[in-house]
Amino acid sequence: MTQEQEKTLNRxxxxxxxxxAAGALAVGELAxxxxxxxxxxxTDGEFGGIFNLGQIxxxxxxxxxxxxxxxFYLVRLEDGGLLALYRKCxxxxxxxxxxxxxxxxxxxxxxxxxDLDGDVQNAPAPRALDLFELTIQDGNILVxxxxxxxxxxxxxxxxxxx
Amino acid sequence: MSETQGxxxxxxVEQVKTSIQRMPLxxxxxxxxxxxxxxxxxxxxxPPKVEQRALRFSYTFGLGGLLIVLAxxxxxxxxxxxxxxxxxxxxxxxxxxxxxxxxxxxxxxxNLHHWSGNAMVVVGVLHLLRVFFTSAYAPPxxxxxxxxxxxxxxxxxxxxxxxxxxxxxxxxxxxTVGTSLLNYIPLxxxxxxxxxxxxxxxxxxxxxxxxxxxxxxIPLTIFGIASFHIWRVRKDTFSVPRNxxxxxxxxxxxxxxxxHLVNIEFVFALVMLALLIGWAVFVNAPLEEAAxxxxxxxxxxxxxxxxxxxxxxxxxxxxxxxxFIPGLGLAGLFALPYLERDQDVVGIWFQSTAGRLLTIFNxxxxxxxxxxxxxxxxxxxxxxxWLPFLPSSISNGWVPTAAILLALIxxxxxxxxxxxxxxxxxxxxxxxxxxxxxxxxxxGIFFRGEGMAxxxxxx
Numbered sequence: 001m002t003q004e005q006e007k008t009l010n011r012x013x014x015x016x017x018x019x020x021a022a023g024a025l026a027v028g029e030l031a032x033x034x035x036x037x038x039x040x041x042x043t044d045g046e047f048g049g050i051f052n053l054g055q056i057x058x059x060x061x062x063x064x065x066x067x068x069x070x071x072f073y074l075v076r077l078e079d080g081g082l083l084a085l086y087r088k089c090x091x092x093x094x095x096x097x098x099x100x101x102x103x104x105x106x107x108x109x110x111x112x113x114x115d116l117d118g119d120v121q122n123a124p125a126p127r128a129l130d131l132f133e134l135t136i137q138d139g140n141i142l143v144x145x146x147x148x149x150x151x152x153x154x155x156x157x158x159x160x161x162x
Numbered sequence: 163m164s165e166t167q168g169x170x171x172x173x174x175v176e177q178v179k180t181s182i183q184r185m186p187l188x189x190x191x192x193x194x195x196x197x198x199x200x201x202x203x204x205x206x207x208x209p210p211k212v213e214q215r216a217l218r219f220s221y222t223f224g225l226g227g228l229l230i231v232l233a234x235x236x237x238x239x240x241x242x243x244x245x246x247x248x249x250x251x252x253x254x255x256x257x258x259x260x261x262x263x264x265x266x267x268x269x270x271x272x273n274l275h276h277w278s279g280n281a282m283v284v285v286g287v288l289h290l291l292r293v294f295f296t297s298a299y300a301p302p303x304x305x306x307x308x309x310x311x312x313x314x315x316x317x318x319x320x321x322x323x324x325x326x327x328x329x330x331x332x333x334x335x336x337x338t339v340g341t342s343l344l345n346y347i348p349l350x351x352x353x354x355x356x357x358x359x360x361x362x363x364x365x366x367x368x369x370x371x372x373x374x375x376x377x378x379x380i381p382l383t384i385f386g387i388a389s390f391h392i393w394r395v396r397k398d399t400f401s402v403p404r405n406x407x408x409x410x411x412x413x414x415x416x417x418x419x420x421x422h423l424v425n426i427e428f429v430f431a432l433v434m435l436a437l438l439i440g441w442a443v444f445v446n447a448p449l450e451e452a453a454x455x456x457x458x459x460x461x462x463x464x465x466x467x468x469x470x471x472x473x474x475x476x477x478x479x480x481x482x483x484x485x486f487i488p489g490l491g492l493a494g495l496f497a498l499p500y501l502e503r504d505q506d507v508v509g510i511w512f513q514s515t516a517g518r519l520l521t522i523f524n525x526x527x528x529x530x531x532x533x534x535x536x537x538x539x540x541x542x543x544x545x546x547x548w549l550p551f552l553p554s555s556i557s558n559g560w561v562p563t564a565a566i567l568l569a570l571i572x573x574x575x576x577x578x579x580x581x582x583x584x585x586x587x588x589x590x591x592x593x594x595x596x597x598x599x600x601x602x603x604x605x606g607i608f609f610r611g612e613g614m615a616x617x618x619x620x621x
Contacts (some may be wrong), residue, residue, distance in 0.1 A: 040360040042368055068456060071363075088363070091480065093342035094335065094458040108460030109339060110476060111614045123546055124476060126554055 020033065037095040056082070056162060064098050070145050072132055073098060073105075075116050080160035084143040085118045086130040096129070117154035128153045138156050150156065195420040205424070207392045209399070212423050214415040221296065221509075224430045225289035226392075231431045232278045232285065233384070235438065239275040240377065249373035251366050254329035255452040262449070269446065274448035278438060279321050283467050285471075286314050294498075294592065295521070297507045297585070298401040304499035306398065309391045311495050316384050318467060323376035325465050326369060334453035335462040337372075338364050343471070343484040363455070404509040405580055452615065458517035460612050469606030470599045476614060477539050480560035487563065491595065498592075504584045517586045520577075524590045528597030536605055 007020060051070045059065060059082075065074040066087075075083040085105070089096045094109035105114040113122035118129035133147035151158060172180075175400045185198040186312050223598075246265060261268035290310060293299050299307035326337045341364065344355045360367025404410070419502040450459075464472045507513040508605040549557040570591065577587045611617035 035357075037359060038371075040356055071455075091342075092339045092475070093345075093363075094462055095337060095456055097457070108458045108612075109335070109462040109614070110472075122553065123558065124480070126480060 028041060047082055050146060051143045051145060053143060056141060057139075059141075061095070064100075066098065067143070070132070070143060071095075072143065072145065074141065074143070075118075076133065077159065078117060079161075081161050082134055082136075082141065083116075083118065083154075083159055084132040084134045085114075086132060086148060088130065090123060090127050091125040119153050127151065131158055136160065136162065168448075177590060189420060191322075192418055195418040199342040199419045205390070205419070207396060208419045208423060209396045210419055211416040212235065212400055212419055213402045214417045214422070216402050217417075217423060217426060218403055219426075221403040221418070223288070224426075224434075225285055225292055225294060226395075227427050227430060228434055229282060229289060230388075231434050232282045232438075235274060235278045235435070236282070237272050237381065239278070239382075242271050243275060244377065249327065249369050251329060251369060251453070254327060254369060258328045258330070258449055270442055273442035273445065273447050274438065277442050277445070279324060280466075281438070282317050283321055286317050288412055290314060291596075294507055295512055295589070296401065297513060298509070299499045300503060300506075300508050301499065303394075303401070306391055306394045307499045308496060309387050309394070311492075312478050313384055313387050313391065315492075316380055316387070318336075320376060320380045320384070321467065322465065323372040324378065326364075326372045328449060329369065329453045331450040331453055331459050332448060334364060334455065335458050336464050336468075337368070338458075339462060339464050341368075343475075343480070346480045346484050358450070365455075375444075402509050403511075406510060406515060410506065410508070410511075418452050461610060463606070463610070466603070466607055470603035473536070473602040473606040473610075477536070478562060479555045481555060482559040487557075491599075494592075499586065501588060502584060507585060513586055513589060514583075516582060517589055520582065520586055520590045521593050524585050524593040525597045527600045528594040532598040536602075576594070 003069035009089075030107050036101045051067060053059075053065075053067065053074060059074060059076045061076055062078045063076045065076075066110050067074060069086050070084075073087060074086065075085055077083070085160055087095050087105075089107040089109065091110055091112050094107050096105045096107045096114065098104075099106045102113075103116065106120075106122075107113070109126070110124050111122060112120065114125070115121050118131065120126075120128060128151055131149040131151070133144040133149060135142045135144075149158070185194065185201055189195045189198040199208055199210040200206045243261075246261060246268065248254060258272075261272050293307065293310065299310075322337075326333045335575060341355055344358070345351045347354070356362070358368070358371060359365070360371050363384055402410075463469065471484060471488060474487060477483065478487065505513075507517075512518040545557045545561055546552075546554050549561070552561075573594075574591060575588055577590060582590070605616075608619045609616055
């Protein structure tokens with residue numbers, strides 16, 4: 001009799017576990033579906049694609065060219081090195097304008113300043129401006145805005161030389 | 163047989179009327195008044211009887227009730243705005259212009275919605291302060307405090323999501339800055355921000371996300387928690403005001419909710435509504451030019467209720483300014499009712515004579531020390547410059563945060579040696595931090611100009 005009782009109790013416990021597991025599974029499924037439903041769609045088109053900026057010779061040494069559609073600056077350093085700086089401030093995401101009189105990028109939101117390399121000249125920005133991958137093919141400058149390069153500060157490897 | 167006769171003797175109109183409203187609308191006798199409270203869907207969130215002293219206006223200032231008035235105004239004006247507004251980057255700003263120029267009373271409805279939303283933040287904080295300084299959050303009302311703090315956060319979330327909807331420069335950049343704060347949360351920060359924004363930057367997907375949160379998710383959550391919150395007030399009974407050193411009162415002077423409480427609520431709601439409409443008629447909600455993702459305005463400021471955080475961000479590494487310090491403050495706020503209490507002071511403003519002095523002192527100290535520290539950091543202190551060998555997360559994060567925490571702990575210890583009660587020390591620290599935060603907020607709103615430099619507002 002006691003064995004019988006234990007058996008029924010065990011079956012009851014097993015069912016309890018099974019039903020709880022089924023409930024947890026249902027919640028999990030719904031959460032997964034909800035998360036996937038709300039996840040951002042892949043962005044096609046302009047920003048996020050590759051920009052062909054034409055011949056290197058169009059950009060003189062020591063020049064900063066804003067590329068509006070790509071949300072970056074093409075920087076040609078004094079020694080001819082090239083960088084594609086993402087204009088989004090690494091502090092809190094404001095668009096950083098170029099100040100030609102200072103030769104710096106100065107963020108209007110919290111006063112961060114960056115030099116032409118993108119290195120921090122004035123806090124609170126915690127790291128240098130992000131870069132987009134820049135390559136040169138047949139003398140044409142190609143910038144891939146889908147590939148963001150994060151770095152603490154500029155290293156020679158970040159600068160593309162011809 | 164006699165029953166059916168009774169039914170048939172009623173007129174049809176009478177029958178329909180009683181089928182809807184069973185009790186008379188203005189019940190006369192005490193028994194009927196009690197029954198009317200209990201059997202009414204809306205009124206039953208009140209107890210049938212309340213302690214007369216709990217109705218004293220200088221105890222509650224009607225702040226909780228005012229929040230309900232504001233929420234109701236927001237719901238009604240919000241639904242009206244839904245009929246005009248289109249949540250897309252191309253059309254959103256045009257809806258704002260239409261509200262200002264074409265639609266009759268469009269500006270009034272938008273103003274009412276805007277100012278009620280902002281007022282909810284202020285009144286919510288005042289309600290929290292009232293409950294705090296009368297110790298009304300102490301057991302058994304701990305969980306109601308938790309619900310209250312949660313709703314405070316939801317009110318800010320509702321304001322924040324609503325801030326983006328006009329899609330003007332103010333909206334675009336305040337949301338860009340605000341959501342970038344989340345990026346600094348370790349591990350989950352980036353995926354959460356991406357989910358919220360619906361992409362890498364604020365854009366069309368962000369607008370629809372915020373719209374959904376603003377019109378459905380957040381208000382429904384607030385409605386649910388608020389119902390629970392008010393019901394709990396009834397279940398835990400109203401806290402009763404006491405004078406200094408007065409014993410906890412026995413429930414002797416109880417009066418019926420109808421008419422004593424209901425009348426006060428009704429008149430108070432009408433007066434507040436009149437003030438609100440008067441304000442909304444004369445003061446317009448701000449609207450700048452349409453959002454331009456290429457051009458951050460200078461200075462680009464967050465919404466006013468985030469100015470305190472923005473000010474923290476100017477002084478600390480973002481992980482600390484945006485996440486760690488506010489997170490610690492919030493954790494303290496949630497833990498507060500569960501801390502050990504060494505005296506029963508529920509219902510006594512500022513607990514005791516010593517508590518009153520301590521509160522005034524700490525409010526002034528919080529203001530003074532904060533101003534001093536902000537000035538020091540602006541003109542002299544330069545930790546990253548002095549400690550160039552350390553990453554900025556340590557020199558501008560751990561070092562100043564640890565220094566401030568240490569100072570607070572030493573201060574609390576010092577108060578203990580002066581024989582203050584534990585509850586008085588909690589009150590002192592809370593007062594100090596609250597006024598420090600308010601000071602930061604005021605500095606952020608009025609004393610920060612172009613490039614976030616310190617300026618005098620009257621210059």
